[in-house]
Each structure stands twice: as structure tokens, then as C-alpha cells.
Amino acid sequence: MINVTKPFLPPREEYDSYLDQIWKNNWLTNNGPIVNELELRLKDTLDLEHLLFLSNGTIALQIAFKALKLTGEVITTPFSYVATSSSLAWEGLTPVFVDIDRHTLNLDHRLIEKAITDQTTAILATHVYGNPCEIEEIENIARRYGLEVIYDAAHCFGTTYKGTSVFGFGDISTASFHATKLFHTIEGGAVFSNDPEIIATMSRMRNFGHDGPSQFTGVGINGKNSEFHAAMGLVNLKHIADIMATRKRQYQLYIEKLENLEVQFQQINPDATFNYAYLPIIFKTENDLLTAIKALNNHYIFPRRYFYPTLNYLAYVKNTACPIAESISKRILCLPLFHELSDSAIELICRVLVRTQRYHFTDKKTKGFVVKANGKITV
Ligand SMILES: Cc1ncc(COP(=O)(O)O)c(C=O)c1O
Structure with missing residues (x-):
């Protein structure tokens, strides 16, 4: 039987050596040393300054919308995985659909302006199958209308645009490291932004809003990921x-x-x-x-x-x-x-x-x- 996909499994002994470390550290989750190591290694590999490792690509989208304080309508693509729209609806936002380009399969930037209303706060575009959108055009429109740009870059590990990781574009980009993705951490995801303040906000948000052991700044959720997932990521990075x-x-x-x-x-x-x-x-x-x-x-x-x-x-x-x-x-x-x-x-x-x-x-x-x-x- 040949299925559409099959997760990559690294040699067992490579994962086992991380399990030994986890047992030695006796630290399973909550921003542990292996999660930290994965974040550093990903920044090096992707040549990006900021990212946060999260529990999945759907939480990554939801945290992105919250961090950018989106309200009202978000212009988005009808041609993506359901999480792109369901995460908007889950956060109480209204997806406004704009058709795609028949060749690139990405949101057609020529149709965005017509869909903007006084309720629009953002554009959420998917780089479909890892193929970058018309980034300059989308960002020009966003700048003109004062909109935020989020890229659902779930499929994009390893893709670059004009020589830079495509994760580095938009106000925030999100990724999925689900088991079926090119690079995976079993379940997992990430957010990327070039703005350290947005990263700091999302870092609090992924940990219930904690800003210290007994202090909270803003609403948060549990978007953390574990040492076991990070370990799979570190082993898989060796094979990427x-x-x-x-x-x-x-x-x-x-x-x-x-x-x-x-x-x-x-x-x-x-x-x-x-x-x-x-x-x-x-x-x-x-x-x-x-x-x-x-x-x-x-x-x-x-x-x-x-x-x-x-x-x-x-x-x-x-x-x-x-x-x-x-x-x-x-x-x-x-x-x-x-x-x-x-x-x-x-x-x-x-x-x-x-x-x-x-x-x-x-x-x-x-x-x-x-x-x-x-x-x-x-x-
Ligand atoms: C385009 C797109 N967005 C979002 C997601 C959600 O990612 P996750 O499964 O890690 O929650 C996926 C997952 O397949 C996806 O393909």
C-alpha cells in the first residue's frame, strides 16, 4: 500500500540518546533545555533572529491573531487547510474570502483591495504547498490600508523567498511541524516575527500569560511544547x-x-x-x-x-x-x-x-x- 504520506522516522538510537538526557534532566515540559536547544538550532538553520516553538500550527495561528489584537474581518484564502479559517472563527474573527490565482494557487493579490471594508484588520494568506505568495504586493496593500499581515506558512519549512527564509515575512508567520510535514516534531508548530515586542507578547501568551511565577500580563493559553517533541525535532534536523x-x-x-x-x-x-x-x-x-x-x-x-x-x-x-x-x-x-x-x-x-x-x-x-x-x- 502506498499512502499519500508517511512520517519520517529517524534511526531509533538517535532519539533514544535524547530520551536518556530527558531522564537525566527529569524535565519534561515548560521551556526545558531541549526546547531551548531546538529553538536555537532552528534560528541557526533558518537564519532568523526570532521564533517560538509551540504545540501545533493551529495554536500558532490563534496566538498570532491575539498578539496582533485583530478584530472584525480578516481577508483570507478559500484554498488552504481548514485550520486557516477555523482558527479565525475560533478567535471570533470573520473570514472574508478572496479568490486565488489559478496558476500559483495562492490568494490573488489583485482581488484583495475590493474586499477591504472599515471592519478589515488583517490579511491572512497561505503559502500554498510551500509556494510563496506575491509578498511585496500583499504587503504594499497592507501598508496602504494599515492592515496586519499573517502568513500561514505551515508547508514552508526550507522555502526561501529572495534568499531569506519565507518564515521571515509578514508581521507574523506561522508554521506547522506536524508529523506529515517535511520537518516535524510529531506535533508542533512555530511563530516567527521580526519584532521582538510581538515575540515577547507571544511568548507570554503560549504560557498562560505568565510574566513571572505569580504575575500575569494579558490573557494566555497553553501553547507550550514538550522536551519529547523538541527531541524529535533536533534529531530530524540532522536529516533535513x-x-x-x-x-x-x-x-x-x-x-x-x-x-x-x-x-x-x-x-x-x-x-x-x-x-x-x-x-x-x-x-x-x-x-x-x-x-x-x-x-x-x-x-x-x-x-x-x-x-x-x-x-x-x-x-x-x-x-x-x-x-x-x-x-x-x-x-x-x-x-x-x-x-x-x-x-x-x-x-x-x-x-x-x-x-x-x-x-x-x-x-x-x-x-x-x-x-x-x-x-x-x-x-
Ligand atoms: C495550511 C495549514 N495551516 C494550518 C495547519 C495546522 O497545523 P497543525 O496541524 O500543526 O495544527 C495545517 C496542517 O496541516 C496546514 O496545512
Whole structure:
């Protein structure tokens, strides 16, 4: 069976040596020495001055909204994981959906201004599948209207934009270090900001608002993470260069083997070094996608419809039509991609897809849909 993803597990003895340390320290959580070490190592690896390690990427978003004192409406994308919208709703904020760009799959910055009202306090954009948004354009709009910018960079470990970690952009960026991510701490996440005061606020917020053992400044939550999770992060960091190099090679093999499949690939920001975290392909029709899933399932291959459905029709948000996101979401499929995935498995997946296209897709020659596998799209 080949699933869409499989968590990376480091050699057991490497984790065991951290367990020995934890037993020796007798310190399990509450900003322990291993959490501190992970934070320092992450700052070095990412070349960033400030970050906080948190319990997950959803709490990271919620703490970001609180730290920036957001109220009212937040302009956001309908094409992301549910946590991007649910965290807004959970914090009593109103997501206002703006459609995406059909090539990059990120929030379309050209549509943001029209959605701004006197209630808008922020823009929350996801760097979809690790592909950086149009950062300058979004930040220019935010500056003009006095809005905060938060990037949901859950997928972005290892991605850079103009030579800097993409986590370094926006008023706050957030990350997820969930087990399925390129870099993981089993459960985990982080917040990033270049403003030390915002970091200090978020640091109190992740620890119930504590500002000393018996002092509190502002409302807080339990957003801490444990020594066990940090230890997994430290071990995984030793392997991250190898994980990323393998991922790039696997991605390129897919692209090469799918050359004759008439699907669209995500257009990657030319100013980025991409992390190749996911392999999404966009079929011409939903019917073709369903046919492809069935054929893959017959070979015990389980890709994932991700992101599907779009977030603008969740029961607890104000529904707004976003036709591009809705159309893409019905036709996009993430193919299996994980460290242990063998070349022969990738070749099998590609063979099944190409064969299925030949015999079963609805229209093999849809006019105006020519997309080349190098990500350069001609429509
Ligand atoms: C885009 C996006 N945002 C937020 C999250 C939430 O992160 P976590 O699972 O660490 O809470 C995820 C998780 O998959 C995600 O993909």
C-alpha cells in the first residue's frame, strides 16, 4: 500500500540518546533545555533572529491573531487547510474570502483591495504547498490600508523567498511541524516575527500569560511544547538536508515521468527556492480526477484530495463564491510524496496515471489546456 504520506522516522538510537538526557534532566515540559536547544538550532538553520516553538500550527495561528489584537474581518484564502479559517472563527474573527490565482494557487493579490471594508484588520494568506505568495504586493496593500499581515506558512519549512527564509515575512508567520510535514516534531508548530515586542507578547501568551511565577500580563493559553517533541525535532534536523535533497529528486522524477499527462502543475514563485513538499496535479475535469483516483486505488495507491472542499462553504463562515478556488479544488490531487517513497513506486504511480489518461479520461484533447511539466504554464 502506498499512502499519500508517511512520517519520517529517524534511526531509533538517535532519539533514544535524547530520551536518556530527558531522564537525566527529569524535565519534561515548560521551556526545558531541549526546547531551548531546538529553538536555537532552528534560528541557526533558518537564519532568523526570532521564533517560538509551540504545540501545533493551529495554536500558532490563534496566538498570532491575539498578539496582533485583530478584530472584525480578516481577508483570507478559500484554498488552504481548514485550520486557516477555523482558527479565525475560533478567535471570533470573520473570514472574508478572496479568490486565488489559478496558476500559483495562492490568494490573488489583485482581488484583495475590493474586499477591504472599515471592519478589515488583517490579511491572512497561505503559502500554498510551500509556494510563496506575491509578498511585496500583499504587503504594499497592507501598508496602504494599515492592515496586519499573517502568513500561514505551515508547508514552508526550507522555502526561501529572495534568499531569506519565507518564515521571515509578514508581521507574523506561522508554521506547522506536524508529523506529515517535511520537518516535524510529531506535533508542533512555530511563530516567527521580526519584532521582538510581538515575540515577547507571544511568548507570554503560549504560557498562560505568565510574566513571572505569580504575575500575569494579558490573557494566555497553553501553547507550550514538550522536551519529547523538541527531541524529535533536533534529531530530524540532522536529516533535513538529506530529506530535502531526496524530495527534490523525487519531485523531478515525477515531473519527468508525467510529461505526457495533460495536467496542470503549480506555478512556483520565481523568487523562491522551493521545498518540494507536495506534488499536486490538476486534472481537466473532476471526472478525470475521480477516474485517476479509482485506478490508483486499484493498485493500492492512495493519493489525497487536498485541499478539498474549499473553505468558503464551511458551515460557520459567510459563504462567498470563489469560482477559481472551487474549480481547482474539485480537480486537484496530491500524489504520494515522502522520504521513503522509492523511484519504482513513483514510476508505477506515473504509469497508472498515463495509462488511465489514454483509455479513460473524458476528453484527451481539451483545447486551451496545455501545461508543461516544468511548471511553466501555457493556457
Ligand atoms: C495550511 C495549514 N495551516 C494550518 C495547519 C495546522 O497545523 P497543525 O496541524 O500543526 O495544527 C495545517 C496542517 O496541516 C496546514 O496545512
